[in-house]
Amino acid sequence: MAGPKTIAIDAMGGDHGPEVLVPGAALSLERQPSLNFIFYGQQTRIEAVLKDHPALAAKSRIVHTDRIISMDEKPSQALRHGKGSSMWMPLEAVKVGEADAAVSAGNTGALMAMAKLILRPIAGIERPAIAALWPTISAECIVLDVGANIGATASQLSDFSLMGAAMARAVFHVERPSVGLLNVGTEDMKGNEDVKAAHALLKSAVALPLDYKGFVEGDQIGKGAVDVVVVEGFAGNIALKTAEGTARQIGAYLRAAMKSSIISKVGAFLAQGGFRVLREKMDPRRVNGGTFLGLNGIAVKSHGGTDAFGFASAVDLAYEMADSGLIARLTADINGFHQQLSVASSPSSPSEQPAGSAELRKV
Structure with a gap:
């Protein structure tokens, strides 16, 4: 390639x-x-x-x-x-x-x-999404959508998961990226109906090219809990801007603290190597670039x-x-997932219905 x-x-x-x-x-x-x-x-x-x-x-x-x-x-x-x-x-x-x-x-x-x-848009994609790289404690993760769409259905959130996983394979070189849905809690009963329905979809689907981990909360993004965090664009954009502002706030606090006294200035001088590493890790220019996926x-x-x-x-x-080769791989992933949805929603006897098909038909 x-x-x-x-x-x-x-x-x-x-x-x-x-x-x-x-x-x-x-x-x-x-x-x-x-x-x-x-x-x-x-x-x-x-x-x-x-x-x-x-x-x-x-x-x-x-x-x-x-x-x-x-x-x-x-x-x-x-x-x-x-x-x-x-x-x-x-x-x-x-x-x-x-x-x-x-x-x-x-x-x-x-x-x-x-x-x-x-x-x-790729066939089967209702809405493209903007995906951004996000610094974490361990390395980086991908967050999408960060602003292309206000709101998203369960089907669209599921598509975002496949899109984010395809990008993770391209950027992180991980064959089965871990994916989580951003939510207000990790319990199954929490979240709005679209998020819960997307959760059921992703749990029920088989042979997906990703490792679905369920719900993740906002504080887990920076911990690197998953490779890909999926969220609708309104909340995703707020999360992104909040993180950027918090990074600048912490930087301002550190600079003020290091200049607050003679002892602090000496300590800052002795620790300048460590601060340089910190500054590089928090530098938003390293992860500049939002990709229009889909x-x-x-x-x-x-x-x-x-x-x-x-x-x-x-x-x-x-x-x-x-x-x-992102586009070809993503197209194949989307086609495979939508074929699963089509099969799961087709009429069949109760004994032939796959696990979770009731949730799939609701979407």
């Missing part, structure tokens, strides 16, 4: 444009020398930055466009007027096979709307305000997803 991959980049997206995104691509190229790039945007601005990165320039080409999607443009407006923009064209490149993945730091709503229109193509959303280091992480993620 490993080999040259082409990443299509919206060079005008985000808060900083090519002045940050091009150096970020250069960093990623250092880690993945087989990469090639197509930059979409204002040619003169891109060329001005690219000339400082000759190795990247040798592996890149530029497609000029003056059409840029602003960060505050509504998704509906972006769809009406976005064709030919620096955001639209990378997605089209993925659709026609000219690129293996698209990366943008631009407007999230506009990117999601365009990606759904251009790449289209589409017939790979699209990665970088944080708009990130720097070159953070954007390189998003490009790295796009490469790993493309190199893993």
Whole structure:
């Protein structure tokens, strides 16, 4: 599977444009020398930055466009007027096979709307989801959905589980990733009806390409209790923003504490190696990049305000997803799961009904 991959980049997206995104691509190229790039945007601005990165320039080409999607443009407006923009064209490149993945730091709503229109959802997927990498005590986990959908049915949450597991195989190289449903408790009777129905679905299904662990609570995400945490987008986005804010809060507390006295300053100096490790672990740039899962193509959303280091992480993620054959594997997983649902919901005698089929028919 490993080999040259082409990443299509919206060079005008985000808060900083090519002045940050091009150096970020250069960093990623250092880690993945087989990469090639197509930059979409204002040619003169891109060329001005690219000339400082000759190795990247040798592996890149530029497609000029003056059409840029602003960060505050509504998704509906972006769809009406976005064709030919620096955001639209990378997605089209993925659709026609000219690129293996698209990366943008631009407007999230506009990117999601365009990606759904251009790449289209995989057959059987009702709603794509945004999946994010999440630092944990042990390593990292994947959380989805973190903002693409408000609310989700039991069937959609089950699909999210398969989508997250496929991403975990691509990124973590684990053949049977562990999956948990985020809930207000771990007991079977807790949670809303959709979450409980999804729990019954996942417990009843057989031969899934994942290890379903049941419910997990919010404090278990950071512990690394499972490889994949599944949640609907409203709660997922709140959880993500809360975690980011808490990390910044802890960092501020530590900095204030280390400057509070002479003794604290001496202690901080002696412990600077440990603080450096802590800072690196808590650095959100390491896990920058949200993936739109459930589409017939790979699209990665970088944080708009990130720097070159953070954007390189998003490009790295796009490469790993493309190199893993994610789309083909996920399509097969979704088809297999939906075939199970179809068989379980078909009329049969009570003795022939599989365990849990009553729960399956309710969805």
